[in-house]
Amino acid sequence: MSDQADIKGGSETHSFEAEVSRLLHLMVHAVYSNKEIFLRELVSNAADACEKLRHESLTNSDLVKDDPTFQITLSADGADGTLSVLDNGIGMSKAELIENLGTIAKSGTRAFLDQLAKEEGDGSALIGQFGIGFYSAFMVADRVDVISRRAGEAEAWKWSSNGEGAYELSVASEEEALPRGTKIVMHLKDDEKTFADAVTIRRIVRDYSSHVPVPIRMLTKNEEADAIDEEKLTDGTALWTKSKSEITEEQYKEFYQYSSGQFDDPAVTIHYRAEGRTEYNVLAFIPDHKPFDLFDPSRKGRMKLYVRRVFITDDAELVPAYLRFVRGVVDSEDIPLNISREMLQDNPILTAIKKGVTNKVLSELEKLSRKDEEKFLSIWEAFGTVIKEGLYEDPERRDQLFKLVRFNTTKGENRTLAQYVEDLKENQTSIYYALGDSKDAILASPHLEGYEAREVEVLLLADAVDAFWVQTALGFDGKSFKSISQGGADLDAIEKVAQDVDDKSDEEKAKDKTSVADLVSFVKETLIDDVSEVRISSRLATSPVCIVAPEYGPDRQMEKLMRGQQGAQAGLKPVLEINPDHALILALASQLSSAADKAEVTDGARLLLDQALILDGEQPANPAEFAARLSKVMMSAMG
Numbered sequence: 001m002s003d004q005a006d007i008k009g010g011s012e013t014h015s016f017e018a019e020v021s022r023l024l025h026l027m028v029h030a031v032y033s034n035k036e037i038f039l040r041e042l043v044s045n046a047a048d049a050c051e052k053l054r055h056e057s058l059t060n061s062d063l064v065k066d067d068p069t070f071q072i073t074l075s076a077d078g079a080d081g082t083l084s085v086l087d088n089g090i091g092m093s094k095a096e097l098i099e100n101l102g103t104i105a106k107s108g109t110r111a112f113l114d115q116l117a118k119e120e121g122d123g124s125a126l127i128g129q130f131g132i133g134f135y136s137a138f139m140v141a142d143r144v145d146v147i148s149r150r151a152g153e154a155e156a157w158k159w160s161s162n163g164e165g166a167y168e169l170s171v172a173s174e175e176e177a178l179p180r181g182t183k184i185v186m187h188l189k190d191d192e193k194t195f196a197d198a199v200t201i202r203r204i205v206r207d208y209s210s211h212v213p214v215p216i217r218m219l220t221k222n223e224e225a226d227a228i229d230e231e232k233l234t235d236g237t238a239l240w241t242k243s244k245s246e247i248t249e250e251q252y253k254e255f256y257q258y259s260s261g262q263f264d265d266p267a268v269t270i271h272y273r274a275e276g277r278t279e280y281n282v283l284a285f286i287p288d289h290k291p292f293d294l295f296d297p298s299r300k301g302r303m304k305l306y307v308r309r310v311f312i313t314d315d316a317e318l319v320p321a322y323l324r325f326v327r328g329v330v331d332s333e334d335i336p337l338n339i340s341r342e343m344l345q346d347n348p349i350l351t352a353i354k355k356g357v358t359n360k361v362l363s364e365l366e367k368l369s370r371k372d373e374e375k376f377l378s379i380w381e382a383f384g385t386v387i388k389e390g391l392y393e394d395p396e397r398r399d400q401l402f403k404l405v406r407f408n409t410t411k412g413e414n415r416t417l418a419q420y421v422e423d424l425k426e427n428q429t430s431i432y433y434a435l436g437d438s439k440d441a442i443l444a445s446p447h448l449e450g451y452e453a454r455e456v457e458v459l460l461l462a463d464a465v466d467a468f469w470v471q472t473a474l475g476f477d478g479k480s481f482k483s484i485s486q487g488g489a490d491l492d493a494i495e496k497v498a499q500d501v502d503d504k505s506d507e508e509k510a511k512d513k514t515s516v517a518d519l520v521s522f523v524k525e526t527l528i529d530d531v532s533e534v535r536i537s538s539r540l541a542t543s544p545v546c547i548v549a550p551e552y553g554p555d556r557q558m559e560k561l562m563r564g565q566q567g568a569q570a571g572l573k574p575v576l577e578i579n580p581d582h583a584l585i586l587a588l589a590s591q592l593s594s595a596a597d598k599a600e601v602t603d604g605a606r607l608l609l610d611q612a613l614i615l616d617g618e619q620p621a622n623p624a625e626f627a628a629r630l631s632k633v634m635m636s637a638m639g
């Protein structure tokens with residue numbers, strides 16, 4: 001913090017925090033063409049200040065008794081070249097002025113600066129995508145004064161800066177200070193004087209701020225009549241209380257941008273009034289783009305709770321964390337206005353609202369998936385991994401969520417479970433999935449071979465959250481989920497699509513079978529310390545061996561995840577599966593039955609296990625021994 005005050009004649013000079021200076025430098029020199037957004041930012045701050053005081057006055061009505069009607073005033077003086085934004089909201093104390101207008105407190109501005117560091121050029125293209133707040137005033141003004149009186153306090157303070165490294169703070173005179181709230185005076189740059197024109201102001205307010213929930217008026221100097229003209233620009237009615245037919249798409253969009261602080265278009269708008277035991281209005285939006293904090297560990301949602309048009313909090317978790325990208329407002333008629341935040345948590349009305357809103361959002365998504373696949377898929381692209389968290393966290397709505405979830409599978413992209421089930425092969429009773437770090441890694445796995453040979457579809461699950469929900473989900477449409485790398489493959493009942501061409505007689509086949517069975521017993525004995533079982537596999541086609549997890553316990557991928565965590569138990573011993581039709585296996589089996597010295601078959605067994613481990617993304621049990629054995633085999637092949 002830069003609180004090195006230099007006091008001269010009642011005025012203190014403070015230098016800005018380094019990051020603020022950086023931001024201000026950018027604002028002052030911005031070549032950004034859309035500078036008018038500064039007014040949107042200041043009006044939004046003014047409205048927030050009114051809403052904060054409206055909320056505080058619920059428990060302390062004295063704060064507003066002299067002036068109970070909230071309002072924002074834009075006052076232009078063309079002769080002076082100034083534009084002022086006034087509000088009778090909560091105001092700022094001296095300490096708050098220092099804290100809020102000298103440092104970077106808000107995460108949005110920080111995200112802007114982070115993004116800026118990555119971007120080439122001067123960053124002006126980025127300005128429009130972030131709510132860069134108060135500091136944007138320096139795009140149009142070469143000096144900004146902020147005169148503010150915190151509601152209920154006697155003293156008013158004046159903050160003043162030209163945006164170059166420092167600002168001054170002094171006690172404000174009674175003439176310049178408002179009875180309550182904040183006045184921001186922008187001394188417009190010579191080439192930005194148009195922002196003191198009534199026509200310009202009227203247009204900007206209409207374009208960006210017509211749904212701010214506090215009325216906005218404009219005062220302009222009438223030089224001829226030597227008077228001040230007053231004009232009402234907006235009435236401050238809450239958009240969500242109007243009926244759908246009165247609202248245009250453009251108005252929805254503007255409200256979305258105003259209320260969410262995001263500047264994309266809403267992909268879906270959900271506006272309705274719930275009636276019955278609890279009454280509330282909902283205006284919710286599903287964005288088009290990922291918000292910058294989507295993967296923030298706090299996983300906080302940002303929907304705002306109002307009670308009878310009074311803003312209460314944006315922290316009420318109106319939808320579960322897996323829908324945290326939903327933006328908008330819920331306005332309740334029934335929650336008591338002066339409820340404390342702690343009490344709010346267990347309020348049964350709020351619980352009913354949360355349930356209603358969540359169900360509505362999910363059913364709207366489902367409807368969209370049926371009606372407009374393309375649009376739904378773009379939402380799924382942006383938020384699918386987040387929605388999938390719900391499969392694990394919200395078992396009660398899992399079936400509802402299963403209707404939305406799209407999968408990459410061995411059959412194609414964005415497949416639904418319903419499509420999967422429709423395409424089940426004869427005798428197939430499970431929904432098969434493969435977990436892995438990426439789609440490509442999964443596709444390289446030998447476990448898939450037997451499924452491919454039968455054209456059995458496999459879900460390719462490559463998101464971190466997948467390993468969790470598949471463990472707890474019971475099934476879909478009566479079919480259980482089954483990992484392709486765990487337990488028996490029970491594929492024998494399903495017919496292979498292309499039958500192997502083999503010209504062996506039944507007698508030869510029977511002989512192979514016995515010798516492979518002997519090999520299995522031999523390998524089992526050899527590897528007794530390393531594997532829990534050795535068995536014949538139906539899941540292999542071109543590879544000789546693979547490793548799978550035992551029937552009960554975690555899937556291999558899950559087990560790897562758990563091993564990565566501290567203090568996790570060493571995993572269960574895996575199962576080694578052998579492909580009985582593979583030439584290498586048949587050769588080893590015949591060697592076992594004919595050779596007197598079994599040393600080579602022992603080496604073979606060890607190499608098979610190591611090979612299976614490597615294919616599974618692991619290290620051979622003992623790399624030195626593995627290398628020695630491999631060299632030996634290569635030597636004998638060449639000799």
Ligand SMILES: Nc1ncnc2c1ncn2[C@@H]1O[C@H](COP(=O)(O)OP(=O)(O)OP(=O)(O)O)[C@@H](O)[C@H]1O
Nearest residue numbers: 045046049091092100106108131133134135182261
């Ligand atoms: N008119 C005002 N009245 C009272 N406080 C204000 C006013 N304008 C700004 N502030 C205070 O200054 C802080 C910083 O404002 P700034 O516009 O930079 O960011 P922000 O408003 O927090 O973020 P956002 O614009 O994304 O809501 C605000 O959070 C608020 O506490």
